Amino acid sequence: TLSPLALKAAEEVSSKWRGTTATGGKTMNYIGGEFTESKAEKWLEVRDPSTQTLLTTVPETTADEFAQAVEAASQAYKTWSKTSIMRRQRVMFELQHLIRQHSPDIAKSIVLEQGKTFADAQGDVGRGLQVVETATAITSTLLGDKLEVSQDMDTFSRRLPLGVTAAITPFNFPAMIVLWSAALATVTGNTLIVKPSERDPGATMIIAELCERAGVPPGVINVVHGSAPTVNRICDDPAIKAISFVGGDKAGKHIYDRATPLGKRVQANLGAKNHAVIMPDANKNLTLNAVAGAAFGAAGQRCMALSVAIFVGTAREWIPELIERAKELKVSGGFEEGTDLGPVISPEAKTRIESYIASVEEEGGKVLLDGRGCTVPEYPHGNFVGPTVVEAVTTMKAYKDEIFGPVLTIVSADTLDDAIAIVNANRYGNGASVFTNSGSTARKFELEAEPGQIGVNVAVPVPLPMFNWSGNKGSFKGDIPFYGKSGLDFYTQRKTTTSLWPAADAVGNRASVHMPQ
Numbered sequence: 001t002l003s004p005l006a007l008k009a010a011e012e013v014s015s016k017w018r019g020t021t022a023t024g025g026k027t028m029n030y031i032g033g034e035f036t037e038s039k040a041e042k043w044l045e046v047r048d049p050s051t052q053t054l055l056t057t058v059p060e061t062t063a064d065e066f067a068q069a070v071e072a073a074s075q076a077y078k079t080w081s082k083t084s085i086m087r088r089q090r091v092m093f094e095l096q097h098l099i100r101q102h103s104p105d106i107a108k109s110i111v112l113e114q115g116k117t118f119a120d121a122q123g124d125v126g127r128g129l130q131v132v133e134t135a136t137a138i139t140s141t142l143l144g145d146k147l148e149v150s151q152d153m154d155t156f157s158r159r160l161p162l163g164v165t166a167a168i169t170p171f172n173f174p175a176m177i178v179l180w181s182a183a184l185a186t187v188t189g190n191t192l193i194v195k196p197s198e199r200d201p202g203a204t205m206i207i208a209e210l211c212e213r214a215g216v217p218p219g220v221i222n223v224v225h226g227s228a229p230t231v232n233r234i235c236d237d238p239a240i241k242a243i244s245f246v247g248g249d250k251a252g253k254h255i256y257d258r259a260t261p262l263g264k265r266v267q268a269n270l271g272a273k274n275h276a277v278i279m280p281d282a283n284k285n286l287t288l289n290a291v292a293g294a295a296f297g298a299a300g301q302r303c304m305a306l307s308v309a310i311f312v313g314t315a316r317e318w319i320p321e322l323i324e325r326a327k328e329l330k331v332s333g334g335f336e337e338g339t340d341l342g343p344v345i346s347p348e349a350k351t352r353i354e355s356y357i358a359s360v361e362e363e364g365g366k367v368l369l370d371g372r373g374c375t376v377p378e379y380p381h382g383n384f385v386g387p388t389v390v391e392a393v394t395t396m397k398a399y400k401d402e403i404f405g406p407v408l409t410i411v412s413a414d415t416l417d418d419a420i421a422i423v424n425a426n427r428y429g430n431g432a433s434v435f436t437n438s439g440s441t442a443r444k445f446e447l448e449a450e451p452g453q454i455g456v457n458v459a460v461p462v463p464l465p466m467f468n469w470s471g472n473k474g475s476f477k478g479d480i481p482f483y484g485k486s487g488l489d490f491y492t493q494r495k496t497t498t499s500l501w502p503a504a505d506a507v508g509n510r511a512s513v514h515m516p517q
């Protein structure tokens with residue numbers, strides 16, 4: 001059963017919000033402005049990762065229901081795409097206010113279904129809210145290009161929406177990533193079908209209701225639940241013009257390969273292996289706190305988690321102190337006061353993470369701090385893995401794969417050049433950070449390290465939404481990244497008009513067949 005704190009949160013969330021429940025009922029679809037119970041035959045269970053209590057079931061949306069969502073989004077597009085930009089801006093103003101107001105409820109739903117701590121869940125909502133806030137600036141950010149080419153000729157470039165778009169989102173940021181699309185797809189005049197992670201659908205349902213209250217008309221945002229079959233329908237439906245995907249490599253590559261040959265625009269943020277390069281001249285306290293926070297926060301289930309620490313030269317002497325800081329972190333249920341790490345998402349994830357830790361020993365590496373078999377007396381059935389520090393070399397499985405758990409892999413390097421070579425040999429390119437007090441070291445790292453998001457004494461260098469998400473290499477597929485200026489590019493297409501208004505007496509009476517210049 002749920003803990004008393006979780007039970008209270010579950011009752012609050014279930015009684016206040018129409019589309020979601022955390023007391024064992026069914027999660028609704030949201031189609032054409034209606035929260036509807038699916039007629040699905042197959043339902044997927046969502047369990048509290050701290051206790052395994054059944055919170056809700058999620059439908060594998062039927063083909064008919066999916067078609068209704070596409071139809072609703074197609075119909076709504078006809079009018080929404082023609083609303084004035086000020087009206088869409090006003091909806092964003094209202095939405096940012098409502099999200100701020102109801103952020104605790106969204107966070108509670110996240111803690112219940114996903115397991116992260118309440119403070120961390122509020123950060124999840126907060127980072128999504130920032131994208132909504134920047135979307136309120138649309139009347140400036142979407143200003144187009146116009147040039148008086150000559151006295152009688154103007155060229156003007158419009159930015160038009162694409163049509164019906166879709167977002168397929170992962171379990172680890174159930175609010176933030178949904179808000180990236182909910183804000184940017186709609187403020188630019190598109191309509192949207194969201195297929196949230198089947199493991200934590202609640203935040204999306206609350207967001208859908210807030211969108212409705214903010215004045216998003218029926219059909220502009222729709223939510224359909226499910227897993228691979230529903231995703232495949234999104235890839236295949238000709239009415240859907242663009243897909244924004246965030247998640248693991250396997251699903252992302254599948255979606256990209258299935259949808260792009262059909263002419264769809266796809267942006268896919270994928271997995272990661274983010275390195276911290278720790279130089280001996282760094283501020284020790286700042287570095288160790290930052291590395292421990294970014295390796296173990298959210299139980300390591302962030303695509304920007306720091307999962308590799310490269311200690312350069314004598315910085316190795318700090319390893320014992322890093323381990324001490326990791327040991328101090330408290331593992332417990334996400335609602336409990338003082339919890340640093342909640343459970344991982346599922347028993348299968350716990351088994352997978354523990355087998356990666358075992359693989360380090362099997363391959364000749366060392367487990368310096370072992371989080372396997374972590375138990376929390378108040379939560380005997382939780383999927384807990386304690387902070388884990390392993391020492392490995394780059395040929396080992398635990399180094400090469402994304403573990404997606406609270407496991408920090410330590411590798412060593414003699415020089416900054418060696419460390420940068422390690423970072424660049426990795427197939428992923430989401431983020432990398434350097435910890436140093438030397439400007440020239442920082443500058444060299446910034447220029448030479450290949451990942452798309454660089455931190456200098458910053459462990460989680462996720463760009464604020466006026467910049468783009470800029471992961472690269474194996475961490476991204478597509479051409480146009482998420483949010484920032486790119487986000488507007490992703491959700492718009494350009495149409496350029498050239499007009500000629502010569503004075504009547506300036507026009508001759510013979511046709512010209514040359515290519516006009």
Ligand code: NAD
Nearest residue numbers: 169170171196197227228231247248251269270271272303
């Ligand atoms: P996931 O790939 O299992 O699921 C993501 C989405 O894809 C879900 O909506 C799911 O229903 C769908 N899906 C899963 N398998 C599918 C399949 N075989 N066919 C079609 N659709 C499928 O990812 P997850 O476990 O929910 O999230 C964790 C992953 O997401 C990690 O790899 C993490 O690095 C990545 N992630 C990346 C970023 C980023 O910005 N780069 C951000 C967050 C998470």
